[in-house]
Structures are given as C-alpha cells and as structure tokens.
Amino acid sequence: MNSKHLLVAIAWCFWLGAGPAQAGEAYAIIDMHFHADRPDAEGPPGGKICAPYGEWAPRDPGKPIDVYLDWFTGNPPCKTVLTAPMEPDELRDRGIAILKRYKILALAGGTPETVEDYRSHAPDNIWSSVGFGDPDKFPSIESLRKLHAEGKLQAIGEITAQYAGIAPNDPRLEPYFALAEELDIPVGIHLGPGPPGTAYFATPGYRARAGDPFLLEEVLVRHPRLRVYAMHAGWPMGEAMIAMLYAHPQLYVDIGILDYAYPESDFYSYLKRFIDAGLEKRIMFGSDNMVWPDAIPIAIERIHKAPFLTARQKKLILHDNAARFLRIEG
Numbered sequence: 105m106n107s108k109h110l111l112v113a114i115a116w117c118f119w120l121g122a123g124p125a126q127a128g129e130a131y132a133i134i135d136m137h138f139h140a141d142r143p144d145a146e147g148p149p150g151g152k153i154c155a156p157y158g159e160w161a162p163r164d165p166g167k168p169i170d171v172y173l174d175w176f177t178g179n180p181p182c183k184t185v186l187t188a189p190m191e192p193d194e195l196r197d198r199g200i201a202i203l204k205r206y207k208i209l210a211l212a213g214g215t216p217e218t219v220e221d222y223r224s225h226a227p228d229n230i231w232s233s234v235g236f237g238d239p240d241k242f243p244s245i246e247s248l249r250k251l252h253a254e255g256k257l258q259a260i261g262e263i264t265a266q267y268a269g270i271a272p273n274d275p276r277l278e279p280y281f282a283l284a285e286e287l288d289i290p291v292g293i294h295l296g297p298g299p300p301g302t303a304y305f306a307t308p309g310y311r312a313r314a315g316d317p318f319l320l321e322e323v324l325v326r327h328p329r330l331r332v333y334a335m336h337a338g339w340p341m342g343e344a345m346i347a348m349l350y351a352h353p354q355l356y357v358d359i360g361i362l363d364y365a366y367p368e369s370d371f372y373s374y375l376k377r378f379i380d381a382g383l384e385k386r387i388m389f390g391s392d393n394m395v396w397p398d399a400i401p402i403a404i405e406r407i408h409k410a411p412f413l414t415a416r417q418k419k420l421i422l423h424d425n426a427a428r429f430l431r432i433e434g
C-alpha cells in the first residue's frame with residue numbers, strides 16, 4: 105500500500121465510523137441491536153446473508169423449502185454476501201474487534217451465558233441484556249432480578265416473542281414490562297420483519313400481524329415510566345409506528361436489519377419517512393448483526409451515505425439518541 109492509498113484508507117475509516125468521539129464521549133457509535141450469538145443461532149452454522157438483498161423473491165409452494173432457502177441463505181444472488189464464521193470464538197472475537205475498531209458501545213442481547221462470555225471479553229464495549237422469545241423458555245422474573253443484582257442485566261431484549269405469534273400486549277409479557285419499569289432498565293422488543301417465509305421453515309408461530317406497532321400502546325399507557333424501543337422500527341408499518349412515536353414521546357425505534365439487509369431504496373425511504381415526520385431524535389442505530397459481524401460496518405456506511413441526512417442527523421442516529429435513551433454521555 106503506498107502513502108496515497110494509506111491516506112485514502114484513513115479517510116475511509118473516519119468516514120465509515122462516526123469520526124472520532126466528541127470530547128467527553130467514550131463512544132462514537134451506540135449499537136442498540138447487537139446479538140451475542142453462537143454460530144448455530146440462525147440455522148446451520150456458516151449461513152449466508154445479503155447486504156443488502158435486492159428483492160424478496162417468490163416461493164413456489166410446490167417445491168421443497170430447500171429451493172427457497174438456497175435463494176435466501178444458501179447461495180443468495182447479490183453483490184455483497186456475508187458468510188457467518190463457524191467457530192464460536194471466531195464469531196465473538198470478530199464482533200468484538202469491530203466494536204473496538206469503530207468505538208461502539210453495544211447493547212448485547214442473548215442468553216445470559218453467551219452475553220456474559222462476550223461482555224467478559226470486552227467489558228468496555230458491551231452492556232448486558234437478556235433476550236428471549238420462545239414461551240417455553242421465558243426466563244423467570246426471579247432469575248432476571250438475580251442477574252440485575254449481580255450487575256449483569258442492564259436491559260431486557262431482544263424480546264422476540266413475535267416469532268411465536270405473541271404480540272406485545274400479550275399477558276405473558278406483562279411481568280417483564282413491569283419488572284423493567286420497576287428496575288428502570290430499557291426494553292427492546294422485536295416489532296416487524298422476520299426472515300421472509302420464516303413460518304414455513306424456522307418459526308411456525310411467526311405472524312406479521314403480531315408486529316403491529318399499535319399493539320404496544322396499552323403497554324406504554326400501563327407503564328408510563330417504561331423505557332421501551334421498537335426494534336426494526338415496526339417495518340413496514342411506518343404509518344402506525346409514526347402515530348405511536350407521536351402519541352408516546354418516550355418511545356424510540358431502532359433500525360436493525362433494515363440498515364444492511366433491506367433494499368437500499370426501501371431502507372432509505374422508510375427511514376426518511378420518520379425524519380420527515382419530525383422524529384429525528386427518536387431513531388437509534390442498531391445493526392442486528394446476528395452471526396454476521398461484517399454487517400455492522402455496512403450498516404454504519406449506509407447511514408453515512410444516506411443522501412437526505414445531515415451530518416447532525418447522522419450523529420443523532422449513530423450515537424446521541426441512544427445516549428439520551430440510555431441516560432449516558434450527557
């Protein structure tokens with residue numbers, strides 16, 4: 105690499121990151137949707153994902169599901185294909201290396217054991233969260249209280265109960281919202297998209313309608329001190345999501361998965377709707393990296409490249425809004 109290339113590379117790095125953290129800020133970026141995952145968390149290890157997909161292809165229900173899965177994750181036809189590491193340590197270490205390189209604070213969700221493994225390897229870059237979704241494996245309230253007392257629970261999320269058809273207003277989730285309000289810790293709940301067709305190959309209980317943002321409304325009213333954010337910004341139900349953000353000023357969203365895997369025209373127009381609606385201070389960066397650590401820089405890059413965002417709005421999304429929501433860094 106000659107010196108000219110080096111300069112370009114340095115400029116590229118600063119441009120890809122949010123630039124150096126401001127005085128008094130330890131982090132340049134806050135990732136509100138980081139998963140502390142093992143390689144088998146999203147199907148067989150080594151799966152692929154497009155960053156981004158160009159379309160959502162049709163499935164012929166007369167053909168084996170494997171034909172569709174080959175398009176989706178086996179051999180997806182797109183320009184940038186991310187391949188998941190096969191080994192748990194490699195997956196963890198690659199994710200952590202990116203957090204450090206880009207000065208990212210990650211709110212890391214997963215099982216308590218995996219989250220603690222990640223956190224212990226990068227205590228300055230990770231806040232611990234517990235995620236769950238399968239009603240047969242919901243954690244006990246007691247176990248969450250214990251983790252919190254031990255300093256190992258700074259948030260609850262990702263709640264992925266939508267994959268079991270369980271909506272935010274389901275009574276089974278009520279104890280967790282009550283606990284989060286009592287402990288004054290944030291909650292992130294999955295609202296919106298799953299892998300296309302997931303009801304036919306991974307999570308039979310998934311229902312799109314259980315991701316309706318309006319189903320969060322009674323929860324907010326019942327728990328007025330709750331700090332909750334809608335993960336994936338309720339895609340594609342932008343109208344309902346905007347109505348909810350407007351009516352409930354304590355509510356935030358993240359843009360996980362949309363920012364690296366969704367077609368550019370759709371991601372940008374969806375994000376722009378929230379900006380145009382005057383909600384620039386309610387949108388938080390999230391990667392939804394899952395088993396693909398390389399998704400994180402791509403998601404950051406797409407924020408930086410968004411032609412309709414000002415430099416100030418990019419910083420709000422990448423850092424400031426989450427810092428305010430988490431009550432850190434001013």
Ligand SMILES: [Zn+2]
Nearest residue numbers: 262294335336
């Ligand atoms: Zn999700």
